[in-house]
Amino acid sequence: MSDLALSQAAPLAKSRGNSKTGLRIVQSFSILLIALVMISPLFMLLIASLKDDRFQILADMGSFRAFWVSEPTLSNYKEIANFSGELAYGRYLFNSLAILVVTVISGLIVNSMAGFVLAWGSLRGKAILLALVVALYVIPQESIIMPLVVMMSRAGLTDTFAVQILPWVASPLYVFLFYQFFAQLPKELYEAAEMDGASAFRIYRSIYMPLSLPALATVSILMGIESWNQYLWPTLVTQTDYARPIAVAIATFFGQDSIYWDRAMAASVLMMIPVLILYLAFQRWFVSSFVGSAVKG
């Protein structure tokens, strides 16, 4: 390369470098902007929960004062931390956690077993069963909710923890998700274990389940969020604070004539924390599994 060519190439490389830096700045700025937009409602929620005047919270909404608190107080948290009486929010939080844990654990077992059988089991009419599972997925929960209320009531399960867990343990979406995941694993694994004399359950438990951490994480998060956010169903099937979850309790703050924004915000912050922890803990698997299985959230 001649000196002339070198002298021309140097500014070109510099300009390419500049444009790359510019692109990175635009990218970073865009990401920051999106992050700000996403996080601002959560920040507003947190700020509002530290104000003790519900009328002031309402008056501040729609202006930048919604993002600022001059005299922060934990009085709303103290108020809702009461574990006794009609407003037992600690109890509601515990109820939600208990329902979530049992639903997720039993859901993982039931749905993964069903998915495994559909993927590797020697069932007759497996394809039809699979089609039925997919078909069931498109039926919205709301359309079956009233008959389900009657069934649960006749079974004597009203106002119990069981009524909030049992109907949602088996889910076509999660069965299909597990099926898809198991079906992608090499068939040789199954055949080799079978030749070694392992039972189907042993193969499921000792070989396929340990390889399914991303699927387990995805299903845990999706089921957890679904269970945590349940509102209509527990409203219909619970009567007292014995088994009522926190989502229903928060709705109590939205009354006929007045809305207790202060306490609703504090209770919402408390309700958000476990889901955030769950998401942060399983984030890596969650993202990889979503990308891998191309499931749309």
Added chain:
Amino acid sequence: MTTLMGNRLLSALIASAALLATAGLAEAKTVIHMMHQGDPGWVKAYGDAARRFEEANPDVDVELIHAPHDAYNEKFSAAVMAKQLPDIMELDAPFLANYVWSGYLQPVKPLVDADLLEDMTESNISQGTYPIDKELYAIGLTDSSVVLYGNKKYLEAIGARIPKSVEDAWTREEFEGYLEKLSKLDGVKWPIDTFRGYGIKTEWITYAYGPLLESAGCDLIDRKTWTASGTLDGEACVKALTMMQDWVKKGWVVPTSSGTNQFYAEGQPAALAMGGHWFYAEAAAAMKDNIVVLPLPKIGEKGVSPNGTWIWGISATSENPEIAGKFLSFLLKDKEYREYAKTQSAYPGLKSFAADSPLYAEGGPLAVAFEQASKTAIARPPHPAYPTITSAFMQAVDKIFNGDDAQDALTAAAKKIDEDIEDNAGYPPFDEQQ
């Protein structure tokens, strides 16, 4: 050792007998269920009242079933389907006709204290009465109304006349003239907030806008023939809703997206607010002396205001209606329950409660709201098709405010209502009422 064993055995036997006796007593208790909605304050007020009743009546156990306000109707439907209606239920007054027609309620007159019945205001009686047999099926401590709240500073700036009584209410010309002047006033972004932000999931549009339209000679349905076509899509209704649409088009009305706080939010961007009696507490807390309460304007010849709120009925399936009535009477007379209701600026539905509510007494800030109850209140159509009537009407208003043709939207709503009535064979005996 044997004696010791014998003593222990005897003690255990006595303890078991005592336990069994206690269990027997517990079993002997009559249990009544009461289903209600309300925010935490009301939940506590009902809980405390139930406890006081149980102390005074140790043989009765009152079990409260609470549902959030927004999901109450769904909860009620679930209870109906599961055949688990409670003994006492709270219900929104305009739905009473539907519930009685469906056989869910029984008359309360023989079940509650006579002095309570005499204590009810006319408006309270009308909200709890079924038009077919003229029987009282529900009773409440409270009622409701809608008034105009004005920003004193802005109204003085445009030289608006401040009405002192219901008779003195603004006419349509005055009202629209003030809206126009306010729209040009510095500091005013919107002349009026009609609380579009409440949306169409609540009863607000039918409850609050209906009276304005009725004042203009319109109604949701012909209350003699019980048909909507020809009335809801008649000339008076089309003109009245076109008038309201015009306010929206001119940018005079706070849009849905701006929420429900523009009257007193920073800078006080809305000059007037057409709000329920409950709005006074939050607005007065922020605006102090800069708030004035006015009667609803007369759009036509006469002024009309809404009424009706959440009241108490006793279910037809109750196994203990007398005890349910006894508890209901206790609750409505309970001093502490009434004290709590007062702190919530509750609108009185009982004369004795009105006399004890300085907010609504003569000279009180909401006196004009109470005056409306006896002079201009008209109940929403007491017909079993009311759930369809309100839903169709609210959807039509929403479409009209979003730019649809008023005639088309109202004709579609009227058709939907008439179809529902036809599908139910006229809801007999309402079809014979003509």
